[in-house]
Amino acid sequence: MFEFKLNMADTADAGVLYDLIIIGGGPAGLTAGLYAARYKLNTLMIEKALVPGGQLVATQWVENYPGFPEPVLGEKLAKDMEAQAKFYGLKVVQEDVLSVNLEGETKEINTAYNTWKARTVIIATGSSPRRLGIPGEQEYSGRGVSYCATCDGPFYPDKVVTVVGGGNSAFEEALFIAKYARKIHIVHRSNRYNADPILQERVAAEPKIELMPYHVVESIEFGGQQRYVKLKNVLSGLESSLDTDGIFIFIGTVPNTKLFEKQIELENGYVKSYADNSSSVEGVWVAGDVQAKTLRQVATAVGDGANAAHAVHKYLLHRR
């Protein structure tokens, strides 16, 4: 009944000039790492989390990644991707990248502990949950406001929970929370849901889940005995309150591009990509959710990662 998971960070030499540094160890970065290691590039991955896999580790079941006819646990897929890349020699250090200098022949990547240097960089920093930006959200974050169902779902046995959003994540994670909670309201601002039809069917078949279309959450009121959220009907303008023990927010993501914004071309906040996943800066490539593109999924992230690593390999071949 117990599982024991071992994730130990590697140590690496900050004195050498790496062929390639990959920032971020989600599916995009891990795939780039796998390919780069097999190209025998001297590669380093810098990932701030102890457990690589990015958003995958916060995902319960992945059902649309090919090769797994049975749903696969996000964390299992992540762990296996990591093991595969490490098997071919990828090194992963656990450090948070605080600033970068992407200009010139030698790229510098700064963390609290080291300045890492490389000839090329792949940006694979992915994205983070988008916040609602309403009163109470920040205040009760971790005390009833959550962005990760696998992390915090188990805190709501037999409780009443509100889920905000209308996409795949909201529907998938609501179904997961239904294993614990007694009642779930999915609050969404319209009646058009972006979740895949198969998920919509499953949600419709789950008696614990009730859809509340045309509503937005105005504030989170978790200070008193009875916790509730204030809702507004966007059609009628009527305000109401909804008793709830916790709220999970899945309203999309924002790209992790703050580090690069002054040095690289962005498009709506995402890193603009050119042929072969290159960026506007020579020697810098981009892969995964952080890239300007339309479909942000594991299947597209791994494709980006492979492309970027291959392009780096070709680029370095001409410059040895």
Next chain:
Amino acid sequence: MAMLDDNVMQEVKKALQNMKEPVTLELFSQSFECGYCKETHQLLDELSAANPLLQMKLHQFENDAEAVKQFGIDKIPAIAVVGKKDYGIRFYGIPAGYEFSSLLSAILLVSTGITKLSADTKKFLDNLQKPIHLQTFVTPTCPYCPPAVMLAHQMAFYSDKVTADMVEISEFPHLAQKYSVQGVPRTTINEKWYVEGAVPEEVLVSKIKEAL
């Protein structure tokens, strides 16, 4: 049946190859009214076979009052990770799931003396006047929790003024109530102050400053 399967045991042995000084896992357990005492005992039994420098010492919580007092244990199962001395590194509840990595890291920390704390943090800890008690609440399924635990443990290792507990919250529901924990990780500082999430070193340090 073994708790640590062959694969995990291989990984553990590899990780512990870097041990330098001997480490004792002081386990506080009792045969009744204790959630995962039995399992924690078995886990440490198997783990301590992975390296000759690692050993487990069992204390009965109900009748080893002296050790209970010496290590300041107030709930079980409890593990104190002790090397040349007791650095104040504790695990309350079973270190399973992702927390297994925290346990291995604590062993290596105590055994090798290698911390990753920045110069600024060390300077701050060097000048601490008052004692600091950090409690990091976790669940075994939380992938973001081990870094928070490891950071607190490193501070405890580095400074005599700091003690740091991992607390597996699902085994101690009364603490979840008391501190109204509804998300993990959360680190409380001297009972009253807390930080949410696995925060960078300097954020924890500035929170500790507030608490002083």
